[in-house]
Each structure stands twice: as C-alpha cells, then as structure tokens.
Amino acid sequence: MVKKLGEFKYLTFDVVGTLIDFEGGLKASLAEIGRSAGVEVDGEEALALYRQARYSADAGLFPDDLVRVYLAIASRLGLPALRTHGEKLRDDARHWKAFADSAASLAILGKRYKLIAMTNARRWAFSHFAQELGNPFYAGFTADDTGTEKPDPAFFHKVFAFVESEGGSKDDILHVAQSQYHDIGVSRRLGLTNCWIERRHAQKGYGGTIEPSEFTQPDYHFTSMAALSDAVQGAVPA
Structure with missing residues (x-):
C-alpha cells in the first residue's frame, strides 16, 4: 500500500530540473x-x-x-x-529561473511538511536557486555536503541520517523529482516512496537528463509542482 500524502513528515526535492528550469x-x-x-x-x-x-x-x-x-x-x-x-x-x-509553479507550490507544501533540498549542484549555485525559490527549505544537501552525486545511494543515506537525527526515518519521506535516472529509480531501490514530476511530459525524449536504463513506475506522478500541491491540499485537512 502506498502511503497517503498526509502521512509524510518530510518532502525531499531534486532541485535542478524539478524546481529550477536548467x-x-x-x-x-x-x-x-x-x-x-x-x-x-x-x-x-x-x-x-x-x-x-x-x-x-x-x-x-x-x-x-x-x-x-x-x-x-x-x-x-x-x-x-x-x-x-x-x-x-x-x-x-x-x-536560472524557477518553473512558474515552483515557488508558490513550495510555499504551500512548506506549511505541511519539512522541505529538504537534494541537489547535485555545488553549494554556491544552490544558494542562488534557493533564493530564486523563496528560500523554502528546512535543510539542503549539495554535492559539496555529500561528496557525491545522485544516483549514488550514499547521497540519500546522508539525508536519511539527518532525518534519523531528528527522530524520523526514511518512511517519513516522500522524494519528489523529475529525473528517472538520478532520483526515481534509486529512491525505489532504497525503499523510499517517490513522486515523479514529469516536466517534459509534452516533449519527446529526456532533454538534458540522462536516459535511465529502465523506467521506474513512481508511487505518485504529476506533470507539475502545482498538481502536487493541489493534491496535497485536497488530501490533507487544513
């Protein structure tokens, strides 16, 4: 059974490609x-x-x-x-600009969850991305912080350790991302519930993101951040 949207405490986000239009x-x-x-x-x-x-x-x-x-x-x-x-x-x-729905959606989601950024970008770049998004993150992990890049599981384990330090577990996390290669496949293998934001749903191919060796069916699937925030508002009582 897939956990309901209201049952998570943390939303972890890929940034570049999911929230920022790289x-x-x-x-x-x-x-x-x-x-x-x-x-x-x-x-x-x-x-x-x-x-x-x-x-x-x-x-x-x-x-x-x-x-x-x-x-x-x-x-x-x-x-x-x-x-x-x-x-x-x-x-x-x-x-680089945020997608038109990113900042407003994060503001809505931040009222319900702790938002954690997980980006393969370096810290200097992430600081600009976070500002563009309205600084919505409770915590942020970059390639500088983890010493690696997704889809390396070690990146995710750094975040798991942080959540565990607050008394939580990976079961409290919904991982939100657009990249099948960097995020959706590995999050499934690590036992995370995931949400695929299919930003290129109206376009062919994978654009600037590497094509995965196999497609992973996500637990949740939306074509925009706005659709995710709408779903949360409909599923979680105020």
Whole structure:
C-alpha cells in the first residue's frame, strides 16, 4: 500500500530540473552566445550534446563542469570554442529561473511538511536557486555536503541520517523529482516512496537528463509542482 500524502513528515526535492528550469537556462545562454557569433543554436540539439558531454568519465561537479562541457560541444554547434564562453555558461546558472509553479507550490507544501533540498549542484549555485525559490527549505544537501552525486545511494543515506537525527526515518519521506535516472529509480531501490514530476511530459525524449536504463513506475506522478500541491491540499485537512 502506498502511503497517503498526509502521512509524510518530510518532502525531499531534486532541485535542478524539478524546481529550477536548467534546460531553459542552458538553451538561453547558448542562444545568446550564438547570437554574438552569428549562429542559430538548436535548443534540443544542444541539450542532447550537453547530455552526452556532461555524463562523461572526466565530468566534474555541477555547474562548474559547464566550462568543460561547453568546450566539448561548442564546435558541434558551430560556436567558438572559447573558455570565456564556457565560463559564461557556468556563471549564468546564478540567473536560472524557477518553473512558474515552483515557488508558490513550495510555499504551500512548506506549511505541511519539512522541505529538504537534494541537489547535485555545488553549494554556491544552490544558494542562488534557493533564493530564486523563496528560500523554502528546512535543510539542503549539495554535492559539496555529500561528496557525491545522485544516483549514488550514499547521497540519500546522508539525508536519511539527518532525518534519523531528528527522530524520523526514511518512511517519513516522500522524494519528489523529475529525473528517472538520478532520483526515481534509486529512491525505489532504497525503499523510499517517490513522486515523479514529469516536466517534459509534452516533449519527446529526456532533454538534458540522462536516459535511465529502465523506467521506474513512481508511487505518485504529476506533470507539475502545482498538481502536487493541489493534491496535497485536497488530501490533507487544513
């Protein structure tokens, strides 16, 4: 039996891709670089190339790794392979926007649950994302804090230990994320109840996120954060 929405104490969140529109941010930055070079950049092609480059053996921590990624994909997009452009792509992460429903939904959910961020981004970037979202988090875990990235189970175990230090357990957690690869599959294997926010439901493919080896059927499935917050409001008495 899947636990009811009102039975959880914590909601853990993937941030980049679930709450923050990193695909839109990447495409906007690459389009700007393209305009300066007189090149029209195809956004979906750019995301596919990004995905291939980002998940290589020599990848670094995100979003610092965007400098390396840019230099790896620039020529294939017809863009100048200049480090300054890669640094722009990295630094523009400070200005990535939240999805239109993210901040309002988190404000609603924060009245009922303790919200915990779980992001593969570094702490410097997360600080900007959290501010963009209205600083809704009770706690936040980054790649700097855990020393690893999802889908490594060690990342999740760091969060489990935090919840246990407050007298809770992983059974008190609903994990909310858009990435089948980074979050939904591993959360299932670790025994978490999960909620898939299918941000690309109206688009083909996996965009900038690596494709999972197999699809995991989530416990809860919504196509927006607004739909999740609506469901909580309908399921949990005020």
